[in-house]
Amino acid sequence: MEDKIEIFKALSDKSRLLILDMLSCGELCACDIIKGLDLTQPTISHHMKILKSSGLVNGHKKGKWMIYSINEEVVNEVLDFIKHITTYKEECICNRVKKNSCCDK
Amino acid sequence: MEDKIEIFKALSDKSRLLILDMLSCGELCACDIIKGLDLTQPTISHHMKILKSSGLVNGHKKGKWMIYSINEEVVNEVLDFIKHITTYKEECICNRVKKNSCCDK
DNA sequence: CCATTATATTAGTATATATGAATATTAGAA
DNA sequence: TTCTAATATTCATATATACTAATATAATGG
Structure with missing residues (x-):
C-alpha cells in the first residue's frame, strides 16, 4: 500500500x-519536457525524480540525455488498486x- | 484537472x-469508521472532509449520525483520467x- | 429546558513538499 | 585536457498537510 501512496503523491x-x-505519446528527453513546461531545469529534475521513484516513469541515460517514458505496468497496477x-x-x-455498530444506518 | 489533483491528494x-x-462494502457512519482506525475523532473528521470535498465520498446526515459512502461515479472518472x-x-x-527536439532519442 | 451523544471546527505544532538560485556532475566535442 | 551542454544536487524559503487538545455545534432523549 505504501508504494501506491507514493504513486498518488506523484x-x-x-x-x-x-x-x-x-x-x-512516447519517450522524451528531459530537455523536451523542460520546453513544454514553464519551470526551471532543477524543478523539472526534481519532478522527474519523484515520478521515477514512484515507478510511474522509467528513465535511462543515452549519451548526455536522460530519456523518460511511462511505465505502463505500474499504471495498470494503480488502476487495479483503485x-x-x-x-x-x-x-x-x-x-x-x-x-x-452504533447506528443502524 | 485541478479536481483530479484534489482526488489524488485525497x-x-x-x-x-x-x-x-x-x-x-457499503455505507458506514463516522462512528464505525473511527472504530476501524487508531485515530482520534477530530482526525477522522478531517479526513472525511477531505474525502468529501474531493468528491470520492458522499455524506448525508441521518439523525445525529453522518453516513458516508463511496461515490462510484467519481471513482470511474479518476480511472478514466489516469x-x-x-x-x-x-x-x-x-x-x-x-x-x-534537442536529441533524437 | 438540560444532559448526552455524534460530529465538526479551531488553534497550535511538526513534518513534508514545491520552487528557484547556486553549484556539482556527467558526457560529448574541440 | 578544456569547453560546452544536459542533468542532478544542495540550500533556503514558502506553503500545505496531519495530528491532537480543546471547544463548538447539532440532534436526540429525559
Missing part, C-alpha cells in the same frame, strides 16, 4: 500530470466494524 | 485509503515539444 501535482501527458479498494470484497475491515 | 494518505476500503493522460492521443503537448 500524481498530486499539476506539473507532473502534464509531464505524464507529454510522455503518453478498483480493488473501492469495490465490494468479502474480506474487509468493514465487516469487523459493522458488527456492534 | 488518495495520498494511508488512513484515507483504509477508509475507502472500509466503505467499499487512462487518458497515460495513453496515446493525437492532440497533446508532446507533439509541440518533439519538433526541434
Whole structure:
C-alpha cells in the first residue's frame, strides 16, 4: 500500500500530470519536457525524480540525455488498486466494524 | 484537472485509503469508521472532509449520525483520467515539444 | 429546558513538499 | 585536457498537510 501512496503523491501535482501527458505519446528527453513546461531545469529534475521513484516513469541515460517514458505496468497496477479498494470484497475491515455498530444506518 | 489533483491528494494518505476500503462494502457512519482506525475523532473528521470535498465520498446526515459512502461515479472518472493522460492521443503537448527536439532519442 | 451523544471546527505544532538560485556532475566535442 | 551542454544536487524559503487538545455545534432523549 505504501508504494501506491507514493504513486498518488506523484500524481498530486499539476506539473507532473502534464509531464505524464507529454510522455503518453512516447519517450522524451528531459530537455523536451523542460520546453513544454514553464519551470526551471532543477524543478523539472526534481519532478522527474519523484515520478521515477514512484515507478510511474522509467528513465535511462543515452549519451548526455536522460530519456523518460511511462511505465505502463505500474499504471495498470494503480488502476487495479483503485478498483480493488473501492469495490465490494468479502474480506474487509468493514465487516469487523459493522458488527456492534452504533447506528443502524 | 485541478479536481483530479484534489482526488489524488485525497488518495495520498494511508488512513484515507483504509477508509475507502472500509466503505467499499457499503455505507458506514463516522462512528464505525473511527472504530476501524487508531485515530482520534477530530482526525477522522478531517479526513472525511477531505474525502468529501474531493468528491470520492458522499455524506448525508441521518439523525445525529453522518453516513458516508463511496461515490462510484467519481471513482470511474479518476480511472478514466489516469487512462487518458497515460495513453496515446493525437492532440497533446508532446507533439509541440518533439519538433526541434534537442536529441533524437 | 438540560444532559448526552455524534460530529465538526479551531488553534497550535511538526513534518513534508514545491520552487528557484547556486553549484556539482556527467558526457560529448574541440 | 578544456569547453560546452544536459542533468542532478544542495540550500533556503514558502506553503500545505496531519495530528491532537480543546471547544463548538447539532440532534436526540429525559
